[in-house]
Amino acid sequence: MRRFWFVARGVAWRSIHNTLVSPAILVPSIAFPLFFLAAFAGGLSKIAQVPDFNYPPGYTAFQFVFVFLQSAAFGGVFTGFAVARDFDSGFARRLLLTAPQRSGIVAGYCGGALARWFVTGSVVTIAALLAGMHVPADGSELVGMLALGILANTVSALWACGVAMFLRTEQAGALIQMPVFVVIFLAPIYVPLSLLTGWIHSVASVNPATFVLEAARGLLANSPVDVLLAFALLGGGIAVMAFWARRGLASAERAG
Amino acid sequence: MPGPAIVVEQLVREFRKGPRAVDGINLEVSPGEIYGFLGPNGAGKSTTVLMLTTLLPPTSGRASVGGFDIVHEGAHVRASIGAALQEAALDAILTGREHLMLQATLQGIPKATRVRRADELLERVGLVEAANRRVGGYSGGMKRRLDLALALVHSPSILFLDEPTTGLDLQSRTALWDEVARLAHDEGMTVFLTTQYLEEADALADRVGIIDHGKIVAEDTPAKLKAEIGSPTVEVLPADLATGDAIAEALGRFGSPTRGGRGSLTVQLPDGEAQLAELVRVLDQAGLHVASLHLHQPSLDDVFLAKTGRKLEGAAEEDPDATPEETTKRSRRRRGR
Missing domain, CATH: 3.40.50.300 (P-loop containing nucleotide triphosphate hydrolases)
Structure with a gap:
């Protein structure tokens, strides 16, 4: 077990180091959520005046929760890109060759994804607060919301690691990104679920991301809803995606 | 072990x-x-x-x-x-020292030892000056x-x-x-x-x-x-090309000499390189002067060719x-x- 942690720590350190010293890696992961926050919370703020829009903290807070979770999920996606890049450059082979406990490599990449998201999430939160976001939540609710973000980031990072390790090429990028993008954008991101109609309502009603988003919005609004269900869904997602990432690692090991 | x-x-x-x-x-x-x-x-x-x-x-x-x-x-x-x-x-972004520290971390080496070991190895491979430069360069x-x-x-x-x-x-x-x-x-x-x-x-x-x-x-x-492939050969370059036939005759004691470029003669030493001294004596006794004399051991390329x-x-x-x-x-x- 010690070997596992040493490997995880080393891989996570490199991931964090490269993110912090390389603007080409850091800037996009911050720019995307900031753009979403500015575009949606600013440009669509009139949605708050739509009848049946019932979110007391306001539309900025409503959008902030989405951007907060979206940045968590995309933090994982960006890590998948890095894994794929490591396979293309041959550096992943060095890690496979050096790491006594190879599952620590996946854990390290996930640790790196989390650290990267802490930077992005902090920037997004500061931006939302500067934009006048109202936060009725108490401390434990904020911790709950943060925990949902951490779990979402981990699910996404495990998914991305799995795909990157199965395909072992930067061309895996589209496949890593697309499902995460689809799942997120088929949730009620612009308006509450009750205001959606037609097929999008049907899809959003069964989309696990909807439950996570609603739970996080409930926590921020100091009126929790389906929080346990959201945690259970993300916990289940981690179990499934950990299995998926392990299979991806095994595939990379077989391929050499 | x-x-x-x-x-x-x-x-x-x-x-x-x-x-x-x-x-x-x-x-x-x-x-x-x-x-x-x-x-x-x-x-x-x-x-x-x-x-x-x-x-x-x-x-x-x-x-x-x-x-x-x-x-x-x-x-x-x-x-x-x-x-x-x-x-x-x-990793082009990491420096040489950072690579060593990362590798040491992956191998579970304690931090104090990591630093010392990295310094030692940078010195040994002559990268002390470049240690803090990104390896991309x-x-x-x-x-x-x-x-x-x-x-x-x-x-x-x-x-x-x-x-x-x-x-x-x-x-x-x-x-x-x-x-x-x-x-x-x-x-x-x-x-x-x-x-x-x-x-x-x-x-x-x-x-x-x-x-x-x-x-x-x-x-x-x-x-x-x-040694499995065979005995070494000696290449003799006569000092005077006119003595080529006489040298060939003298080398005939060891085997059939073959003629090469610039009048050189090559003969195999059936009993190995120990016969080189004998060959020199034979040439000396015959009063034949040579410009150069090269002993060729069989190479691994010869081994590869043979196998x-x-x-x-x-x-x-x-x-x-x-x-x-x-x-x-x-x-x-x-x-x-």
């Missing part, structure tokens, strides 16, 4: 839709020995190293490295080996040296070097040879070295295994392999069975990557 450092039994690797890259090889390497694995591109050298370093599972057969099975005890194998593979895959030789240092971070008992001097200039190559010899002879490290350079195997290896088309075709010390019917140089171009991986590596090298 009790028993052999590396044991390989009937090891096979088949690639999907490809040939048998490694075809049932057997070998054993003793602790502290430098084992040279010699063969052309596509012969199966790198595939063997990938299997022994646990980067590629074998199709069949078994092997143990440092007493650990490569399939079932991979974590223990990786903890006891160091490896510098054909292409030094380094390193030359090929510097990357190779860093790669070697990375392989040594955790003081492994067994070192795998896959064509370590490919692409290096003569000075860097000689420095690397000296370091490898020092590691084996002073520190007792076992070295498994693949190469396609005859002189490298000859200069470094205690024993050489020659691999061709995935099979080991010969294995012994370089001296014994060469495979081909010269080692250029064998890769004739090789239709190179694995896709090795073909890619070859073309990358040609493109200068």
